[in-house]
Amino acid sequence: MAQEKGSYYVPHESHWPVVGTIGMFVAVLGAAALLNGLLWGTPVMFIGGAIILYMVWGWFRDVINESVSGAFGPQEDRSFRQGMAWFILSEVFFFAAFFGALFYARIYSVPWLGGEGANFFTGLLLWDGFEASWPTDGPAPRHDAFSTMGAWGLPALNTAILLTSGVTLTIAHHAIKDNNRKVLNWGLGATIALGLLFLGIQSYEYVHAYVDLNLRLDSGIYGSTFFMLTGFHGMHVILGALMLLVVFFRCLKGHFTPENHFAFEAAAWYWHFVDVVWILVFIFVYWL
Structure with a gap:
């Protein structure tokens, strides 16, 4: 070996x-x-x-x-930890680009189009009735045709669910260090179940947005940034749930020890990263 x-x-x-x-x-x-x-x-x-x-x-x-x-051995363990850290850092910049696009459109582009930009673009690129306010509307026939997604309904519920999944995962992490297999399996199973519940509610939210609010991917810059950030986050939740599911089955087979369980830690790092990103999504996409 x-x-x-x-x-x-x-x-x-x-x-x-x-x-x-x-x-x-x-x-x-x-x-x-x-x-x-x-x-x-x-x-x-x-x-x-x-x-x-x-x-x-x-x-x-x-x-x-x-x-x-x-x-x-120990060298490979260090390599795995460094590799996972760099991977999560790349994900940080991935989402930073999308949050940057939201920030630029909301703070700079839209106000500019209502001020100095309107002098040049009015009649050329902007549609009649354009209002330089957030959320922006879309051109006819979609002008003023959609409603925004409120923060204190399904999004708030999903926030509580995802934060709770972070707690159950932390409980599982302490359990694996204590070699408590029963609590470990319970905590991991609960985390995966909460993640799947989050995805189910988000799917329902998308149907609600399209059918009831007429909020679509082409509903101006608001619609595109909304679905871009929430959709990519949902994709990462799916990936994180798959990672945890693999770790869960490995735990059932007794693969890990209190001293050697980096696969569990890697999945946990990723899941906590997904939690933090969702908090930012909730604040800047839904709330503010």
Whole structure:
């Protein structure tokens, strides 16, 4: 084993990066076609998603087998921690770009279009009846046709659910350090269930937005930033729930010890990051 020999484990050649690249290309191609109204976009997007899930399943399986076989030692553990930290940092900048777009549109662009910008753009690019206020309306026939999503209904409930999932995950983390398998499994299971409940409520919220509020992705800059931030966050909740689900099944098999459980910690880091992002989404998208 690598840790016994004092060497760094170098995995064998893997085809999973190639499979993942193909899956992401197909999924993005389908999503782009769907957004442009092409009928073949939906099945292509789901095919790409299926390829990505297949890649994740196969790659996770290989790494888990390497871990269980004792191939990883302290050096690999440090590499995993550094890699996960850099990955979360990249996610921070990913969401920072979208929050930056929201900030720029709301604080700079819209007021400017109502002031100096209106002198040049009125009659050229702006539609009749444009109001430089947030949320912005859309051009006719969608002018003033939608309502905003209030903060203190479903979004507040989802905020409480996600924050509670962070508490149950922390309980599970303390349980694994104490080698309390019963509390560990309970805490992880509750966290996953709360995450799925969050996604179910968000799906209902999207239906409510489209059907009752007429709030759509093309409802001006407000609609695009609303669905962009909440949608990408929901995608990250799905990814985090999948990570926790894999860890949950590994816990049921007794894979972790109080001293060696970085896979659990990596999933926990990611889930807490998702919690923090949602708090920012709730404040800046729903509340303010």
